Structures are given as structure tokens and as C-alpha cells.
Amino acid sequence: MRCASISFSKHAVQRLFSRGFSTADVALILKIGRGHRGIPGGLSLPKLSSVRVGRTEFNMNCVICKHGTTARGKTTGTLERGGTVVIIKDVPAEICSDCGEYYLDEPANAKVLTMSEEAVLHHAEVEVRKYAA
Ligand SMILES: [Zn+2]
Numbered sequence: 001m002r003c004a005s006i007s008f009s010k011h012a013v014q015r016l017f018s019r020g021f022s023t024a025d026v027a028l029i030l031k032i033g034r035g036h037r038g039i040p041g042g043l044s045l046p047k048l049s050s051v052r053v054g055r056t057e058f059n060m061n062c063v064i065c066k067h068g069t070t071a072r073g074k075t076t077g078t079l080e081r082g083g084t085v086v087i088i089k090d091v092p093a094e095i096c097s098d099c100g101e102y103y104l105d106e107p108a109n110a111k112v113l114t115m116s117e118e119a120v121l122h123h124a125e126v127e128v129r130k131y132a133a
Pocket of ligand 1: 064097101
């Protein structure tokens with residue numbers, strides 16, 4: 001049942017590749033699922049190679065609008081997996097000052113993935129959780 005309901009259009013996958021994601025990154029994104037753009041709180045992933053793991057702050061240029069730079073903040077992530085909607089509050093993220101797109105670092109990605117899998121495991125329809133580091 002993992003990710004059975006998450007479907008990505010060919011175009012979306014091609015866009016990921018064109019944005020410089022590696023095959024492994026795209027596979028990760030497909031595994032986690034990505035919020036649809038336009039829905040507040042939709043999850044997105046950074047270009048992983050630009051994330052300096054181990055630092056609490058990393059400013060980078062936004063890959064979506066190409067104008068803004070990101071700053072550390074908190075956001076609410078929404079994931080949908082197999083009929084379960086998981087809303088995770090207070091997720092630490094880099095947030096674009098221009099368009100509001102946000103990016104999770106690897107630890108946050110892993111945490112959000114784990115939390116969403118827990119919700120799926122106990123068949124919650126909608127689950128609201130608070131991110132706890
Ligand atoms: Zn932006």
C-alpha cells in the first residue's frame with residue numbers, strides 16, 4: 001500500500017530532472033511524495049546536493065523562482081499517502097523570501113517521512129502532528 005495513491009505525471013518527473021535532481025533524489029521524492037504547488041503547506045524538497053548537512057542554517061537561492069534566497073523558519077507540511085493525510089506543524093525549513101517555497105534538509109525530510117509512515121501504519125484518515133526534533 002506504500003504510496004499506492006501517489007502518482008506523478010511524466011512531466012513532473014521530467015521537471016525534477018531538469019531542475020538538477022539526481023536519479024536518487026527523484027526516487028526519494030517519489031517515495032516521500034510532494035505536495036502540489038499552490039496548496040499551502042505542500043512539501044517540497046531541496047536540491048539535496050545544496051544542503052550542507054550538519055549546519056543549522058544554509059541560505060541558498062530558490063530553485064523555483066530563482067530570485068529569492070531562503071531563510072530558516074518553520075512551516076506546516078502536508079503529505080498524502082495511501083488515503084492518509086498527515087499534517088505536520090512546526091517543521092524546520094528553509095523558506096524562500098520571494099515566493100514562499102520551502103525546503104527541508106535531510107534530517108527534517110527523514111523525520112517527516114517517518115511521521116507520515118507512522119500515521120499510515122495506524123490507518124489514520126487525517127492526522128495532525130507536531131514536528132518534534
Ligand atoms: Zn522562491
